[in-house]
Amino acid sequence: MTETDSVAAITAAAKQLLGDTGTRLDVELLLSHCLGLSRTALLARSDQKISPNQFKLFQALLEQRRAGVPLAYLVQKQAFWKSEINVTADTLIPRPDTELLIATILERWGSPHRTLIDLGTGSGAIAVSLAKERPNWTIIGSDHCNRALSVAQSNGRDLDNLCWVQADWLTSFAQNKFDIIVANPPYIAPNDPHLHALRYEPRQALVAADHGLEDLKTIIAQAKRHLTKTGHLLLEHGYNQQSAVIEAMNNRGWHCEGLRDLSGNPRAVLGQLGES
Ligand SMILES: C[S@@+](CC[C@H](N)C(=O)[O-])C[C@H]1O[C@@H](n2cnc3c(N)ncnc32)[C@H](O)[C@@H]1O
Secondary structure, X not given: OOOOOEHHHHHHHHHHHHHHHOOHHHHHHHHHHHHOOOHHHHHHOXXXXXXXXXXXXXXXXXXXXXXXXXXXXXXOEEEEOOEEEEOOOOOOOOOHHHHHHHHHHHHHOOOOOOEEEEEOOOOOHHHHHHHHHOXXXXXXXXXXXXXXXXXXXXXXXXXXXXXXXXXXXXXOOOOOOEEEEEEOOOOEOOOOHHHHHHOOOOHHHHEOOOOOOHHHHHHHHHXXXXXXXXXXXXXXXXXXXHHHHHHHHHHOOEEEEEEEOOOOXXXXXXEEEOOO
């Protein structure tokens, strides 16, 4: 692969270099990013040459991709729900599984005003997607990581029904009550072998003590005081954690419904408090 090659030749050679560490789509998206073009525009210019600087940047990013850096961090964005979400090394890359939370909320609550908080908002993917879909709701995104909140802020910059708060789960919200509390907290056990494949993502976004359940249990314990009378708590969890989450919620008086993601895996629990 040399800088005098055409876009088509560079794409083919780069795919060979990537081997099993990436797909042709990865190569096209990286090259589009370096040229500042959409993928469609890139494909339409397959006979063209690229500039020496663009070639250097592409080579550097391709090397990182070969080393296993996720494509989203290299192109600094990830498709989620109906938007492209900016991401950095300070934020988790939003996953398709998490779209279950958005779909569940939109299915069950229409446009009349609600107040919703997205705990552990990271890139803001959940809060921003809901703020776009429900422009008359009041939505808060919170995280304990300030650098993640700056990324979330950039993703929500055009929305005026959204605000951001730095907080350790619900501890800074002494008086506030919400109609919906939603969270995709860290839920991977510290010794989980899958963590190696996730080594470029922030550990504090992934790992929780107590077999991955500690943050889920903290949120369950705190949420009770922060919901309106008919309020709901919606929690994402690991594919094998649903019964533990339902048990933790039942023990504290919640009525629960287990939900499955598009792959059919148990992925979230929706809870409402019973009369006490
Ligand atoms: C699994 S990531 C979810 C990010 C985003 N909501 C998403 O679904 O893509 C968990 C997030 O929880 C945040 N977090 C971890 N511990 C926290 C705490 N004690 N209080 C608030 N946020 C926390 C992390 O910084 C991270 O952004």
